[in-house]
């Protein structure tokens with residue numbers, strides 16, 4: 394699958410899985426608009442990818458957890474003359490701890506970034522893709538989407554939202570030529586756990602999947618035209634088992650998996 398001459402917006406491109414997507418789309422010929430808060434990291438990545446692949450790369454530093462930020466971002470992208478052929482809604486974060494003692498601003502920022510910004514960027518970019526009868530929407534969900542997770546309650550709920558929204562969208566755009574995919578990684582070796590205050594949990598003690606594996610699974614899902622895909626065989630078995638288990642049992646297990654050791 395090549396993207397020569399097409400422009401793809403990737404959020405959360407400064408590290409982890411988003412950085413992997415930036416490298417893969419660049420290798421496949423796409424011009425890129427890269428978004429995250431860290432302007433230095435984005436700038437360095439943009440220079441490197443431009444030098445390596447001869448593509449156009451626009452780094453834009455934005456905090457997408459601020460209400461209204463996606464609209465401002467899209468205006469900047471339009472002013473810079475970029476027309477988007479795809480969006481990868483990857484930026485997101487989690488938070489470990491009970492809801493009752495969590496920072497309320499952090500929880501609402503999580504919902505705004507993980508859900509609202511993702512919907513707004515999808516809604517804004519879709520009409521052009523449908524009109525052109527081509528395009529990609531990749532939304533990063535998680536195996537956290539498959540059951541409630543006590544002590545990561547809001548995060549798991551945001552990812553259940555992403556998965557449900559994206560699968561429904563896949564059905565809406567069937568036959569338009571636009572590919573829509575929800576990718577659900579399990580534990581993946583990135584800065585996610587540090588950002589989520591979830592280092593030292595049982596989950597981080599287990600072997601992690603790599604960013605490269607998640608990216609490869611994503612492109613497999615896109616090529617197969619699937620609505621959603623889970624990264625990794627074991628993650629697929631566990632997420633599917635969780636979905637069909639009694640909720641109380643699934644919650645007991647998920648809580649134990651993210652418990653600090």
Ligand SMILES: NC(=O)c1ccc[n+]([C@@H]2O[C@H](COP(=O)([O-])OP(=O)(O)OC[C@H]3O[C@@H](n4cnc5c(N)ncnc54)[C@H](OP(=O)(O)O)[C@@H]3O)[C@@H](O)[C@H]2O)c1
Nearest residue numbers: 405407408409410429430431457485535580581583584585
């Ligand atoms: N790693 C895992 O085990 C795992 C598993 C399942 C799903 N996921 C999902 O995968 C996605 C990528 O996470 P990751 O694992 O690659 O973690 P990561 O390395 O922490 O990357 C998160 C990315 O999102 C950006 N970001 C965070 N807050 C932002 C904000 N307010 N505005 C704009 N950009 C923001 C970060 O850049 P800045 O800090 O520069 O803004 C960074 O580029 C997330 O949606 C996460 O929920 C991860």
